[in-house]
Amino acid sequence: xxxxxxFTVVFFALGLIIAAVPQSRTMQYRVGADDMLxxxxxxxxxxxxxxxxxxxxxxxxxxxxxxxxxxxxxQAFHLPGAVNLPMTDLLNSDYRYLVDQxxxxxxxxxxxxxxxxxxxxxxxxxxxxxxxxxxGGLNYWxxxxxxxxxPSSTSPDEEIARYNFRMGASKALGGDAGAETAPAxxxxxxxxITKRPAKKRASGGC
Amino acid sequence: xxxxxxxxxxxxxxxxxxxxxxxxxLIAANFVxxxxxxxxxxxxxxxxxxxxxVAPNHTxxxxxxxxxxxxxxxxxxxxxxxxxxxxxxxxxxxxxLANRLKFKVEHSPRxxxxxxxxxxxxxxxxxxxxxxxxxxxxxGAALSGMAVFSFGGIxxxxxxxxxxxxxxxxxxxxxx
Amino acid sequence: xxxxxxxxxxxxxxxxxxxxxxGIGFGFVLESSGFSSSRKLAGVFYGYDMVVLKVFFTAGIxxxxxLLFFSLFGWIDMDMVxxxxxxxxxxxxxxxxxxxxxxxxGFCPGTSLCGAAIGKIDxxxxxxxxxxxxxxxxxxxxxxEGLYNAKPMGMVKISEILNVSDGVMALLFIAMxxxxxxxxxxxxKRSKKVEY
Numbered sequence: 001x002x003x004x005x006x007f008t009v010v011f012f013a014l015g016l017i018i019a020a021v022p023q024s025r026t027m028q029y030r031v032g033a034d035d036m037l038x039x040x041x042x043x044x045x046x047x048x049x050x051x052x053x054x055x056x057x058x059x060x061x062x063x064x065x066x067x068x069x070x071x072x073x074x075q076a077f078h079l080p081g082a083v084n085l086p087m088t089d090l091l092n093s094d095y096r097y098l099v100d101q102x103x104x105x106x107x108x109x110x111x112x113x114x115x116x117x118x119x120x121x122x123x124x125x126x127x128x129x130x131x132x133x134x135x136g137g138l139n140y141w142x143x144x145x146x147x148x149x150x151p152s153s154t155s156p157d158e159e160i161a162r163y164n165f166r167m168g169a170s171k172a173l174g175g176d177a178g179a180e181t182a183p184a185x186x187x188x189x190x191x192x193i194t195k196r197p198a199k200k201r202a203s204g205g206c
Numbered sequence: 207x208x209x210x211x212x213x214x215x216x217x218x219x220x221x222x223x224x225x226x227x228x229x230x231x232l233i234a235a236n237f238v239x240x241x242x243x244x245x246x247x248x249x250x251x252x253x254x255x256x257x258x259x260v261a262p263n264h265t266x267x268x269x270x271x272x273x274x275x276x277x278x279x280x281x282x283x284x285x286x287x288x289x290x291x292x293x294x295x296x297x298x299x300x301x302x303l304a305n306r307l308k309f310k311v312e313h314s315p316r317x318x319x320x321x322x323x324x325x326x327x328x329x330x331x332x333x334x335x336x337x338x339x340x341x342x343x344x345x346g347a348a349l350s351g352m353a354v355f356s357f358g359g360i361x362x363x364x365x366x367x368x369x370x371x372x373x374x375x376x377x378x379x380x381x382x
Numbered sequence: 383x384x385x386x387x388x389x390x391x392x393x394x395x396x397x398x399x400x401x402x403x404x405g406i407g408f409g410f411v412l413e414s415s416g417f418s419s420s421r422k423l424a425g426v427f428y429g430y431d432m433v434v435l436k437v438f439f440t441a442g443i444x445x446x447x448x449l450l451f452f453s454l455f456g457w458i459d460m461d462m463v464x465x466x467x468x469x470x471x472x473x474x475x476x477x478x479x480x481x482x483x484x485x486x487x488g489f490c491p492g493t494s495l496c497g498a499a500i501g502k503i504d505x506x507x508x509x510x511x512x513x514x515x516x517x518x519x520x521x522x523x524x525x526x527e528g529l530y531n532a533k534p535m536g537m538v539k540i541s542e543i544l545n546v547s548d549g550v551m552a553l554l555f556i557a558m559x560x561x562x563x564x565x566x567x568x569x570x571k572r573s574k575k576v577e578y
Contacts, residue, residue: 224415225440240385292405301500329487330511339477358468369481
């Protein structure tokens with residue numbers, strides 16, 4: 001018999017076996033579309049500027065801000081302690097250690113929230129955990145933390161407390177909000193960190 | 207097939223057997239190191255190292271080099287560099303066993319050695335550039351990518367072959 | 383169990399040693415299949431020698447089927463195997479440039495190294511060209527960066543795009559390869575013999 005015929009027969013047999021095996025046995029881990037929709041509706045990937053500011057003020061070592069903008073924009077201004085990972089390098093295998101890990105709580109941010117959201121979608125599709133998005137991006141950050149709007153005197157206590165916290169954070173983080181601060185007494189709830197066994201994909205490329 | 211052709215083909219192993227053996231090597235690479243085969247990445251390591259030695263100021267000022275060197279402080283101590291050294295040794299061993307070692311320029315009788323070498327250089331330059339843009343060459347992107355169902359690898363494979371077939375007519379004199 | 387390096391079964395130094403040994407296997411198989419000869423390689427584009435197609439696709443389906451079986455038996459964790467990320471624009475642009483290089487130079491990087499190892503001077507010149515080409519990329523990176531990073535799609539697999547399981551995808555590839563091999567042998571019989 002011709003080598004080609006033998007080869008074809010053997011491989012068809014093997015191919016039929018492997019095609020009959022359920023996908024789950026041979027597939028990579030993925031976030032299902034349903035999970036992702038739920039996350040989107042629940043807004044669970046968002047972290048509010050207040051929460052991030054609280055982390056920064058208390059110098060929480062677990063949080064890591066990731067600036068997705070270009071290096072130029074990053075140079076011009078970035079949040080304290082943020083690392084620069086331009087969107088174009090997000091899937092660069094050299095930086096995978098940043099986004100695929102279980103030690104830190106990553107917060108993606110860009111000017112708005114479109115880029116950061118996209119980054120979150122991509123990374124979570126790859127099964128990476130512990131990545132979050134700064135709600136509203138830098139624009140919203142500037143609005144609420146750097147230049148908080150003074151609530152009217154008739155506002156509920158909660159609102160005034162939040163304003164005081166923002167003023168404090170702004171001062172601590174180098175914003176231009178004025179003086180007249182009251183001690184911040186609003187405890188920002190800490191988002192839970194999902195643990196996943198440490199896994200490192202091999203790097204590759206030709 | 208004529209007599210000479212039969213004799214010649216005896217010297218090479220059966221292509222399907224060769225393919226299965228190559229597939230096993232590729233599985234071994236994935237099993238040991240979680241990655242496929244490659245060749246052009248090693249060239250990049252050598253180029254970056256060489257540029258860094260010749261013009262350290264230049265590498266410091268260029269974003270590409272400085273970033274690459276920051277991530278790979280020792281470009282030559284890379285998986286692909288060792289892999290490629292192995293490829294040269296393996297090719298040499300096979301050449302010795304089959305008695306194929308010989309310095310020569312292989313070309314169609316219809317063209318001169320000089321023309322063949324010019325085209326080889328041009329082809330090398332294009333392949334070097336293309337492999338960097340396409341994130342891998344025929345082994346790194348196309349073959350290794352196909353083995354793990356990478357969409358990009360399969361797209362690269364199809365464009366390589368489609369372009370080569372598309373241009374084959376214009377370069378036929380070089381080969382047949 | 384596998385990949386051995388990511389699971390910490392072997393040290394990075396051993397990994398480099400094994401890279402060398404795997405390289406020897408790669409080079410040996412390429413050379414003994416005839417991939418050190420540019421005229422044999424170029425035969426695939428003119429129909430007089432289809433060895434490239436046969437070896438390439440046989441290797442591809444052997445590896446993909448083999449890896450699926452390894453994964454099925456629990457010998458390798460495919461989560462940790464590198465899947466080449468897809469950047470559609472650069473994959474196509476790079477493929478077109480490489481295709482032109484292939485038909486002009488008659489080698490690809492791996493095969494040119496094998497050719498150079500057994501003394502083919504045209505292969506050595508091709509390797510020299512590779513260095514120039516890569517240098518053009520590293521020097522021209524600021525210009526090429528946009529193209530290089532356009533349309534990232536992540537580590538997407540063709541089986542996901544076609545929405546079939548990996549096993550079915552492998553079977554499809556096997557069917558395509560079998561058809562291609564049959565056609566290739568038919569072509570070889572038909573086409574004009576070329577002495578080389």
